[in-house]
Amino acid sequence: MKEKNSVGIVKSKKFVCKNPLKLNSGFLLKEFELAYETYGKLNLKRDNAVLVCHALSGDHHLAGRYSSSDKHPGWWDSLIGPNKPLDTNKFFVIGVNNLGGSHGSTGPKSINAKTKKPWGSDFPIATVEDWVNSHEALITSLNISKLAAVIGGSLGGMQAIQWAIKFPKRIKHAVVIAAAPNLTAQNIAFNEVARQSIITDPDFNKGNYYEGEIRPRRGLRIARMLGHITYLSDDVMGSKFGRKLKYKDYQYNFNTEFEIESYLNYQGDKFAKEFDANTYIRMTKALDYYDPANGSKRNLSKVFKKIKSKFLVVSFTSDWRFSPNRSKEIVKALLDNNIDVKYAEITAASGHDAFLMEEPRYHAILQSYFNKML
């Protein structure tokens, strides 16, 4: 049976870049590969391409399924497809796995050509700037001179901002959802606890575990459990779980008693089986580092001076990880430069995670914005 409005069965592709990429850290990556997927068709004018940037634990598999028996579609399947807000009848949509990732792009578990062994701890930390530079190489290889839009939520939104700053002539629209111009001390603090839980896990072995049998799941599990608390709002946790118990009465032991505990443990276990610890700590570092105004005395308005693209900025009322006030900092700096910006603050209970959800008003705004784009 054909799924309604689905992009259908999709296949992952690979872009091999033989040109060296100099990273922010100074590290020279002699060559690299990026796993990517595309949906819809590039038109004759080659002006309908939309690049979707992923967040902390995302990848290039945005929509559709890998086979008819594939249980889970891509992570933004609710948004991307024929007649969906990001309509693949009109747009050529590109998803790409970031450098340092573990889903096909060059990263810690890839083979280091020099040693013929997995990179492990030797793999450099890639930043938002590095990712955008590598994405630009991919876009160039696809013979696209100007993207209709770059869109992303959270860490993905930071990449959309960076595209607008770094390649002002190659992007018409930046769609920045549930993001911030940099992390607060509290944001960094949560990331550091997550990293420390991974790094101090004895199974992590300083990041060199690919050749052994054991994967460092213990710390990664804690990191994900903690992450989930920050993705949800206090309110939605209250209404979904509250103080609901698994059993009728307290058990007075250290097994899970409350449903919220079951939920977190389940999420932690699942993630730790699927995701790579080295990738996780690198993604959090990219979040920590991104701060485009740093070189300009923290004045975002100055940094935005050369931006040519239009912006849609979206925030969610209950998002306490990247609160609406952080989005407004972006909007303010854009307005300071007379840049065309639309801003939507969506009333939603689900916290930071709202950007991944099929919230009707949110999707309606994206649909309307994309409809007018071409």
Place this chain on the structure above:
Amino acid sequence: MKEKNSVGIVKSKKFVCKNPLKLNSGFLLKEFELAYETYGKLNLKRDNAVLVCHALSGDHHLAGRYSSSDKHPGWWDSLIGPNKPLDTNKFFVIGVNNLGGSHGSTGPKSINAKTKKPWGSDFPIATVEDWVNSHEALITSLNISKLAAVIGGSLGGMQAIQWAIKFPKRIKHAVVIAAAPNLTAQNIAFNEVARQSIITDPDFNKGNYYEGEIRPRRGLRIARMLGHITYLSDDVMGSKFGRKLKYKDYQYNFNTEFEIESYLNYQGDKFAKEFDANTYIRMTKALDYYDPANGSKRNLSKVFKKIKSKFLVVSFTSDWRFSPNRSKEIVKALLDNNIDVKYAEITAASGHDAFLMEEPRYHAILQSYFNKML
């Protein structure tokens, strides 16, 4: 040199209770010891005693120092002493280490009389109700029929509430600071992440580590780092640490780069050396479990019906762990019963931790309240 307004050099005492204590869990503790300290003098009428209940990581050492070379005074030294808000010229102040603690009261590291070995994982989980029952035995042994007040912050505030509910005739005032009538799902979630980080630490050995050389510090360290994030407000973290770097530039490695990271790692290391992992997970369980309205269809007003004491309830604007709204739930249920309650919402930037700090308006309110008490 004599410290100003200090209770001076103090000594820990021990209360041995030979009467069995039946815990909420059904566990019968055949006998137990409580470490406690007292400051000031019990007056002739024996009506000037104030019991101070401690929070998660506190103990019975409230004020003063153990020797002239002791670097750190008790944890509430700013509040307790001659001419301080809780004035030891007037009041007889009692601090007690809770059951399950690791500072002298019977707990996981105590010797189990039956096995002649440390209790370890066999030590039962004690609840807020159990603690209050054990404190009552201590107060009785001191020949005090009615306490002038029970005071506590956070988990300590829950004990003050429980005293008022359980022993209405034995307490004149309850002073409940930065507390809540129960934990939210988000509160429980943070506790569960902390517990999981401790329990899954291989060195924890299911809680039986006292006879070996190694103490389970890894998970406890993560738990404390996480705790610190929730004790501070986003704002105070921003103003204290912001995005300040340890070095001039990014290092692009996994050592600490931001000052907030240094702070958390330092706090985590320090705590993990000093505190006991078994105690920590038990204290978080007591927090999770406390929910006096549970037996009364979640109607706190009904539960408060038999309360005879007066209340002072204090909250702090930037406390997101136990927000002012949670304090207002307590106030509302008291007002429903025409109980004499004063409520102060203190404008303070420092979050939940404010209850431990020498915030002038906060201390002035406590001073004024205690001044009028006798």
